[in-house]
């Protein structure tokens with residue numbers, strides 16, 4: 001099989017001399033070449049390399065790859081790890097739907113803009129070196145235009161330059177996943193009066209996993225948590241729309257995991273001594289997260305969601321995750337009880353709705369944790385309040 005090789009020295013030379021590098025050579029592929037790019041001269045030998053640190057040293061030409069359908073899930077579920085050795089062309093399609101949805105117990109958000117009807121959008125998963133043949137569609141009932149910017153894409157606007165669509169339209173791009181890790185995607189449409197920040201605030205964000213060449217070690221559980229913000233104007237009893245004032249002031253009304261207040265996110269269940277891998281992404285629009293699991297300590301952290309490098313190990317309590325960024329963490333829970341994944345900017349938990357309970361079931365281990373309280377004592381349960389929606393919403397996460 002003919003293989004394409006990235007030549008790192010070519011990048012150094014080009015950077016020093018300013019010399020133009022030649023384009024990718026495709027055997028029979030119609031996607032590259034002067035007809036499409038209009039600016040570069042094809043060469044049979046030399047390729048551009050996007051980074052000196054790229055662990056992917058060679059790529060199979062697109063024309064040699066089999067085509068498969070990609071698997072999508074809704075967070076907290078993630079698609080199964082990609083363990084195949086051969087790269088593929090993975091077909092994915094998302095449909096933009098402008099809809100409405102319940103984001104908290106008594107709040108129907110009327111301007112919920114989504115990929116595939118869910119906010120956050122579906123979790124997708126490929127392997128480094130794969131080609132993603134991605135189609136973005138827009139439902140005919142939509143009102144405004146949209147596009148998509150994938151953070152895993154090396155290319156103009158992460159793909160948004162070539163995916164702008166009006167209602168009823170669709171566009172397709174083919175893009176290579178050059179780095180492994182956890183990557184955000186989001187609408188970046190910034191015309192027709194609605195800035196990209198509005199599209200994201202209304203729900204147009206999600207995450208895609210690019211598995212490394214050597215899969216991460218198998219674990220008992222993988223879950224996805226996406227932190228994001230809603231900026232809400234009251235639009236009537238139990239109804240809300242996007243507040244431009246709150247959005248411009250970077251003052252979110254609610255901050256959630258997986259697009260819903262904590263009480264609408266069912267607890268996850270694991271067993272004592274299970275290893276858990278959490279894919280955690282921050283969809284923004286604006287905040288930084290201090291990602292923490294109450295009652296657990298991370299023993300592997302892939303900083304900023306990149307899996308090219310070895311993880312940091314042992315004894316990490318809280319991880320910084322910026323808007324548009326991600327992390328991947330692992331922990332083992334050796335004793336039973338309730339864990340809660342949070343942003344340790346705790347006003348977001350106690351007043352703005354964020355949290356995900358993880359119940360650990362199994363036998364106690366008194367060598368690690370033992371309560372010496374009198375028998376029959378009531379365990380402490382925090383009370384969570386979300387003022388501004390309805391006072392009756394003071395509730396307890398159990």
Ligand SMILES: [Cu+2]
Pocket residue numbers: 113145146147187188189199204
């Ligand atoms: Cu949009």
